[in-house]
Amino acid sequence: MKNINVPEWVIAALAEIGETEIAGPGVNVRIGEYLETVGQMKDDAIPWCAAFVQCMLAEAGIFGTGEANAQSYLQWGDECKERLGAVAVFKRGTEPWQGHVCFLLDWDKDWLICLGGNQSDRVKISLYERDKLMGLRWPKIGATT
Numbered sequence: 001m002k003n004i005n006v007p008e009w010v011i012a013a014l015a016e017i018g019e020t021e022i023a024g025p026g027v028n029v030r031i032g033e034y035l036e037t038v039g040q041m042k043d044d045a046i047p048w049c050a051a052f053v054q055c056m057l058a059e060a061g062i063f064g065t066g067e068a069n070a071q072s073y074l075q076w077g078d079e080c081k082e083r084l085g086a087v088a089v090f091k092r093g094t095e096p097w098q099g100h101v102c103f104l105l106d107w108d109k110d111w112l113i114c115l116g117g118n119q120s121d122r123v124k125i126s127l128y129e130r131d132k133l134m135g136l137r138w139p140k141i142g143a144t145t
Contacts, residue, residue, distance in 0.1 A: 007085035008060035010103055013115050013123070016056070020122040021045065034117060038068040044121075052117025053087060053101050062139045070099035073137055080138040082107045087137040088114050090128055102126075104136065 019030050021044040032042030034051040037058055050072065054064035065072040073089050080086050086104040093099075102116025105125065112128045119126045 004084065009056045009062060010085045010105070010115065012059040013052075013056045013103055016052070016117070016123045017115070017125070018123060019117070021118075031117070035068075037064075038066060040068050047118055049101050049116055049118040052123065053103070056103070057139070069097065070101035071097060071134070073101045074135045077137040077139045080136050082112075082136065083138070085138075088112060088128070089134045089137070091132045091134055099134065100128075 016030070019028060021031060022028050027042050027044045031044040031048055034055040035042055035044075035046070035048055037054045038051045040046065040048075040051060047068070047070075050065070050068050050070045053073065054066060057064040065076045070089060070092075073087050077087065082104060084105065088102055088104045090100045091098075100116070100118075102114040102119065104112060105115055106113040107130070110130050112130055112133060113125060114128055115123075115125050117123045
């Protein structure tokens with residue numbers, strides 16, 4: 001069997017699968033904790049993918065961007081090629097600032113399989129088209145908390 005080195009932030013993120021927004025005025029306490037890491041109010045109705053990435057990186061002792069904007073990760077860390085745990089930033093929406101950020105799990109020439117928050121209002125694994133990928137990033141060596 002091949003030995004696979006799974007980054008600590010991916011292990012932390014896998015443990016979060018299933019965390020889901022609460023419909024209406026309530027808030028999932030755990031999602032509120034993700035949002036706190038980027039200085040946002042605890043409201044799971046606002047976009048929280050970057051907060052999820054920030055929280056999982058922090059749990060692994062890595063500095064994220066500290067921002068609630070997914071595209072902030074395009075300037076973070078080092079650019080990298082496909083690798084397990086890379087931070088993937090995707091185009092989303094019609095506004096230039098919009099995006100989605102998550103962790104890369106697997107890939108082929110057309111598709112990327114990613115684990116992230118606020119994917120259909122929950123933490124889950126989803127499939128993304130490669131042509132929507134804006135960039136892949138990896139933590140800088142020594143960028144721990």
